[in-house]
Amino acid sequence: MTQDTERLGGPGVPESPAQTFLAAGAGRERTGGEDGRHRLGQLIQFVAGPENRLAEAALWGLLAGEEDYNPIVLHGHSGVGKSQLARDAYNAWKALHPDRPAALVAGIEFARQLTDAIETQSVEDFRDHYRGLAMLVVDDLHLLSGKTAAQEELMHTVDAVARSSGAVLITCRWPPDQLGGFLSGLVSRLSAGLTVPLVPPGPEARRALLGRYVAAPGFPWSEAALELVDQRFRGTAAQLEGLVKQVALTAGQPAARIGPELVASVLDHRPGAGQPELRVIAMAAAKGFSVRLGDLRSGSRRRAVVLARAMAMYLARNLSERTFEEIGRYFGGRDRTTVSHACQRMEALLAQDPSLRQLYTQLEQQLRA
DNA sequence: CCAAGTTATCCACACTGCT
DNA sequence: AGCAGTGTGGATAACTTGG
Known part of the structure; x- marks a missing residue:
């Protein structure tokens, strides 16, 4: 290599x-x-x-x-x-x-x-x-x-x-x-x-992508609006494209100049842009490991529960833009570092356990559908 | 049932990037 | 400087395992 x-x-x-x-x-x-x-x-x-x-x-x-x-x-x-x-x-x-x-x-x-x-x-x-x-x-x-x-x-x-x-x-x-x-x-x-x-786009690539998406005729973006997206948006290329479309939709009739206020309001009110609810993620993981949803949010540290919880946290982290803090709060008010450790552990487990990877793939597919 | 080992959890502190 | 989000290492207690 x-x-x-x-x-x-x-x-x-x-x-x-x-x-x-x-x-x-x-x-x-x-x-x-x-x-x-x-x-x-x-x-x-x-x-x-x-x-x-x-x-x-x-x-x-x-x-x-x-x-x-x-x-x-x-x-x-x-x-x-x-x-x-x-x-x-x-x-x-x-x-x-x-x-x-x-x-x-x-x-x-x-x-x-x-x-x-x-x-x-x-x-x-x-x-x-x-x-x-x-x-x-x-x-x-x-x-x-x-x-x-x-x-x-x-x-x-x-x-x-x-x-x-x-x-x-x-x-x-x-x-x-x-x-x-x-x-x-x-x-x-x-x-x-x-x-x-392949890794998610960095700042330079995001800027280039944004330039391409806003190039569509009819909705001229102001420099300040572009700047705002540059500062506040962290996501994949597909999510960025979705954001630009959402802004155009909110702008209403073509030729309206898109300014930072409009972009800010769209960014503030994004309904999770396609990301699944934590409850849905937790339910899928619970089912995948044959444990109860309540177990995942409880204080239990039984092996099966801990594994299912870690998978749910890892999925939540990968399929949504939620912070460790938010994820920890949902899963029984756990500390954000607990979520961080669980994700690291899950990453390591996935690297060495093919059947677990298979389950992860299955759950990810299901939750993206 | 108990002792020993494992690890999930929390806490404290440090770092980065942004305002 | 202050804040939000994240990463790291240590201490502790819950849980598992072997005898």
């Missing part, structure tokens, strides 16, 4: 891999010079700040046809932009290599298609399609947990695509070696490629 880092993220790496890539003229042939570069630049929606330069570099390397790191696995919490990056890679590939077949498929959809193919006795067609691809993008691989047939099929697909000098990009909640309920063959195949962590 040291070598990978040196190669892709070290001092030799230019500020923006995208710039270098485009400056070098990669893809010019098929995308048509200046115009093509511009078009390709527009296809890339993911905004990478310094914190995600390695992922960006990996993406551009993949598009440039570098085979050194194949497959590339992007992993990170939900909301960091994995799916966006997957879509970008797919769209850019199609623009660069219109004559080389590519596919973007969600992990769970890949499994469903395979089941259909088996039922309709068309597995050969399924294989011809996927194994003949020049580029395969699989989004949310972790949802294939426990689905061995699909994993086996995917493993052979990845091999086939790689053998014919194709590119494979995979997004996942966890790095390959921490996946629970996965075939060791697939895990080692994935681990042999390049594994890149």
Whole structure:
């Protein structure tokens, strides 16, 4: 990994891999010079700040046809932009290599298609399609947990695509070696490629994202309004986009200038912007561990209760923007450091217990739905 | 049932970023 | 400087485990 880092993220790496890539003229042939570069630049929606330069570099390397790191696995919490990056890679590939077949498929959809193919006795067609691809993008691989047939099929697909000098990009909640309920063959195949962590946008990336979202015509934002979002908003790219839409909606008719007062009132009255209620999270965790909701909020320290409580706290922390203080208050008025410790402990447990990770994934899915 | 080990919890203090 | 949020380390008591 040291070598990978040196190669892709070290001092030799230019500020923006995208710039270098485009400056070098990669893809010019098929995308048509200046115009093509511009078009390709527009296809890339993911905004990478310094914190995600390695992922960006990996993406551009993949598009440039570098085979050194194949497959590339992007992993990170939900909301960091994995799916966006997957879509970008797919769209850019199609623009660069219109004559080389590519596919973007969600992990769970890949499994469903395979089941259909088996039922309709068309597995050969399924294989011809996927194994003949020049580029395969699989989004949310972790949802294939426990689905061995699909994993086996995917493993052979990845091999086939790689053998014919194709590119494979995979997004996942966890790095390959921490996946629970996965075939060791697939895990080692994935681990042999390049594994890149994705993290939430930092200040620089947030600013760039904000600039893009407010660029839509009709609702001119004042500098002070932008400044306010910059100062007060801490969230994922998707949440930021939601905020901008909410502000436009509140502004009413187009052409009204958006000032800091309006933004402040939207920020103040955000109804938890899609984040589940603590009670809903606690109930889901309680059910997952077969304990009572009341137990989680009680003083009990029974092993099963403590584990379920820690999971609930960890979920609350990851799926909402609530502070340790708020979470602790809900769970029996516990100290905020208790919540902090519980989250750290859960993180450590998840790193070493595949079945627990499986449960976490399940609960997270359920609560986001 | 009891002693020993483990760890969930709380407290005190320190650090960071913002106003 | 003051505040909010967070991180870290130590002390204590609740709980688990082995005999």
